[in-house]
Amino acid sequence: MLAVLTGCQSVTSASADHLRGTGDLGLIIERATGSVLVIDHSEYEILGRVEGLGDLSHASVVYSRDARYGYVFGRDGGLTKVDLLTQTIVKRVIQSGNSIGGAISQDGRYVAVSNYEPGGVNIFDSRTLENVLTLPATYTNASGEQAQSKTVGLVDAPGNQFVFSLFEAGEIWTVDMVSQPPAVSRHPAGKQPYDALITPDGRYYIAGLFGEDGLSMMDLWAPEQGVRSILPDYGKGEQRLPVYKMPHLEGWAIADGHAFVPAVGRHEVLVATMNDWSMVQRIPVQGQPVFVMASPDNRQIWVSFSHPDNDVVQVIDAQTREIVRSLEPGKSVLHMEFTPRGEEVWVSSRDSDRITVYSTRTLEEVATLPARKPSGIFFTSRAHALGL
Amino acid sequence: MLAVLTGCQSVTSASADHLRGTGDLGLIIERATGSVLVIDHSEYEILGRVEGLGDLSHASVVYSRDARYGYVFGRDGGLTKVDLLTQTIVKRVIQSGNSIGGAISQDGRYVAVSNYEPGGVNIFDSRTLENVLTLPATYTNASGEQAQSKTVGLVDAPGNQFVFSLFEAGEIWTVDMVSQPPAVSRHPAGKQPYDALITPDGRYYIAGLFGEDGLSMMDLWAPEQGVRSILPDYGKGEQRLPVYKMPHLEGWAIADGHAFVPAVGRHEVLVATMNDWSMVQRIPVQGQPVFVMASPDNRQIWVSFSHPDNDVVQVIDAQTREIVRSLEPGKSVLHMEFTPRGEEVWVSSRDSDRITVYSTRTLEEVATLPARKPSGIFFTSRAHALGL
DSSP, rough: HHHHHHHHHHHHHHHHHOOOOTTTEEEEEEEEEEEEEEEEEETTTTEEEEEOOOOOOSSSEOOOOOOOEEEEEOOTTTEEEEEETTEEEEEEEOOOSEEEEEHHHHHHEEEEEEEEETTTEEETTTTOOEEEEEEEOEEOOOOOEEEOOOEEEEEEETTTEEEEEEEETTTEEESSSSSEEEEEEEEEESOOOOEEEEEETSSSEEEEESSSSSSEEEEEEGGGEEOOOOOOOGGGGGSSSSSSOOOOOOEEEETEEEEEOOOOSSEEEEEEEETTTOOEEEEHHHHHEEEEEEEETSSSEEEEEEETTTTTEEEEETTTEEEEEEOOOSSEEEEEETTTTSSSSEEEEGGEEEEEEEEEETOEEEEEOOSSSSSEEGGGGGGTTTTO | OHHHHHHHHHHHHHHHOOOSTTTTTTEEETTTTOOOOEEETTTTTTEEEEEOOOSSSEEEEEEOTTSSEEEOOOOOOOOEETTTTEEEEEEEEEOEEEEEEEEEEETTTTEEEEEETTTTTEEEETTOOOOEEEEEEEEEEEEEEEEEEEEEEEEEEEEEEEEEETTTTEEEEEEEEESSOOEEEEEEEEEEEEEEEEEESSSSEEEEEEESEEEEEEETTTTTGOOOEETTTOOOGGOSSSSSOOOOGGGGGEEEEEEEESSSSEEEEEEEEEETOOEEEEEEEEOOOOEEEOOTTTSSSEEEETTTTTOOOEEEETOOOOOOEEEESSSSEEEEOTTTTTSEEEEEEEEETEEEEEEEOOEEEEEEEEOOOOEEEEEEGGSSSSOO
16 A cells, blocks of 8 residues: 555656747757657757648648647648647647648638649638638639649738738738638739748738749738738749759748848848838858748848758858858758747757857857757747747 | 555556656646646646745746746745646745846757845856855946846847846846856946846847936847837826836747837837837727737737726737727736737736636636635746746
């Protein structure tokens, strides 16, 4: 009896010891093995590995508003709810044949996924992953037939909306989740939007266009005005080299009144003024940029690159617009994530099976962690940001 | 044996059930009883009350980077570390005779407290609350004697710095916590800085002046340039009514390229353009504003007021700059806190012993919670923001 009671007490005590906050946790995608690492970015610690998430060759994560659960969007249409505290899968659904990303509503009640096949958006209850809305991205194609468009650039927006773009249809749709049933508005977007971003305050939705130069910007404070074209020279028109990878728009940096934008197919970061969105400078860099990300204090711009120049990360001073350091975090750098208040940045190197953590102050390495073919890094502080 | 084992399992299981994320928690100060409520803003639920925090008649809270622990700064110099998961006090120290607020460093390692008596700043290890640095705010007074100044407007800044102002000395000090020992820089600040704010990106530190009109702004990207004076008409010079309470500078709203600023002693919210900090508009409101706060999407400006007009909160549209609603959340409104992504706002009414939660979309009440003479409301998402 005594032995049993002692055992019992130790279990209870161990459970109490395992209480922990979730503000400094994160998930790292292991793209080749369909697994994710749960990490603690205070202690540079891997808390566990969760397996069985399917095809994560292109994956992203959003978080519940309590910062406990991550929703992982996989390439194969899988939507997986992961509990970071127990490092287990709570629920997993295959919600389409082919998916490209997702978002969680401002109030945390809905998770939306944008799909290529069949083209449209599916919306789920964030607690149960029950489907609450299926939105086929229907349009009339050039032959006058009804078709379904691939959907891209899905983000959450203030007012409990989702916003996304239709690639073939050339449209931007907003979905208002407060109305019952949810209200959809359609707006012309330009030719073949392939990705989009929303500014950190949730006001401007900006879509990159594959079918023409320039970008389409919609002011969500005045959606009835439709889109206007910005950065007219942006895109394939300025292409001089083969484009290895279209740059990620979510990575756009906005700092010191300027947007820092990855050029398409050129070894340049472009600088545009936010006043009228005109181009003011081209910063030469060592390869074709993929992610161009501002530190949370807007002081530094970190740039990752596409193949074959993807073993280097460059850091630009947002004020002088000069490169202050070139770093070599390992082979095939795929993603970067700043700690919430920006004192450090985590960088994934797929072909070195490694995460490298840098101090943004000294630009020196402060830690490394092993990971299997790591790609995206997502910290739970995203739970509290619009449009991530 | 079986019964014991069953009991044992139920304990373990209960512990597992009590696992929870900390992203949607917060503390509400109960100013008259020296207690705080731990709340869950997803469920509008009071998880518990923690008592024994001393004099909370003027109190504020910062959070550990894991969003589990709140550091409560009390009027009596008390610094109390509260565990939101167990709703208990982890440690409490009386670190001065009279304190006015505090901050946590960018990396989460240090908690700093600004004190009136004795004038200076004390810095503590955030885990243990061991004192690691005492900084007397020494200066030479008008009689040529060494004296200690009251310290105000303490914030954290990028680069693991603390920044604060010295009331009698008329100085701004920065403390670099990366250097060993920490490096202090002193800058003239103007006459009698009484409070300060730092912009959300951590770049500009702006101090309000009691001894002269205007505000002093320091660009932390170029501290060697010292301060410059902005909004030259701001302050007591424009006073037309008795000033019941100097407005809180932390509450400044920055939206749509403009700063929305509480006028001193006038029934107005002032609008200044961020380009050159000139005044562009005065918005008439129903009383003397205390807090002027932007919603996280920068779309709305919420205004609370000083006695005797403090039973009303007004909401301004940031674009049209018109009042869109006047709300009556109860008697003596003291504070407001937006949920992290801004779908709701929590408002404390001291003399109604009540918290009222509004939807920012409908501006309708969605919940109320009882509280004893509530004042400040602080959500754990502050853990991830600079300067809060």
